[in-house]
Amino acid sequence: MLKSTGIPTVADLAEVLPTEERLAKGPVAIIECFQRIPCNPCATACRQDAIRPFADINDRPQIDWDQCNGCALCVANCPGLAIFVVDMTYSETEALLKLPYELLPLPQPGEVVTALNRAGEPVGKGRVIRVQNPPTFERTAIVHLAVPRELAQEVRNIMVEGETDGTR
Ligand code: SF4
Ligand code: SF4
Known part of the structure; x- marks a missing residue:
């Protein structure tokens, strides 16, 4: 039950x-x-018009995947940290994820971090490829993370050694 757990079901x-x-x-x-x-x-935020204009501000977003190029601007602009980019063409063995990340310290390229699922449970390891954190993203960085292909739809967060919530 999404409403009671905050974790989407298979049907969701x-x-x-x-x-x-x-x-x-x-x-x-x-x-x-x-x-x-x-x-x-x-x-x-979407410059490709891939996310359709909302008729009502309360609408849930509707995306045209054929228009989307995976740029991740929407990832950085979502206050709910609810958008992720998945690239299954990254390599034969790994998928590349672009994940929103707001904790400190930010991971560094080359660092191996713990990959977490939607429930915050460790499911494996991921390798940080790149971290985008320009001032225009404000406090939401985008972490490019290589994970085994079979984890592409499981991993939605990371745990970095020594992280805090940024207030300390
Ligand atoms: S990743 Fe987001 S901002 Fe970029 S094209 Fe796709 S929907 Fe638009
Ligand atoms: S929470 Fe994120 S995905 Fe949902 S409507 Fe707001 S910006 Fe869009």
Whole structure:
């Protein structure tokens, strides 16, 4: 039950995951935003018009995956940390994820971190490829993380050694 646990069910995810055919074409955003809330920066941030304009500010975002190029601007602009980019074309053995990350310290390229699932449970290891943290992203960095392909739809967060919530 998403409402009581905050963790989407298989049925919830089936609504928002791209087809295997689309995933095989390259990076694409996955919007795991399941509640009707007054929020739309994902749509206004997208320069590809891949996220359709909201008729009502409370609408849930609707994405046209064929328009999406996986740039991750929406990832950095989502206050709910609810958007992730998945690239299944990264390599034969690994997928590349672009994850929002707001804790400190930021991981460094080359660092191996603990990969967490949607429940915050460790499910394996990921390798940090790149960290984007320009001033325009404010406090939401984007961590590019290589993970085993079979974990691409499991991993949605990371744990970095020595992390804090940024207030200390
Ligand atoms: S990843 Fe880029 S192109 Fe795709 S929906 Fe987000 S902002 Fe738009
Ligand atoms: S910005 Fe994030 S939380 Fe707000 S509507 Fe878009 S996906 Fe949902």
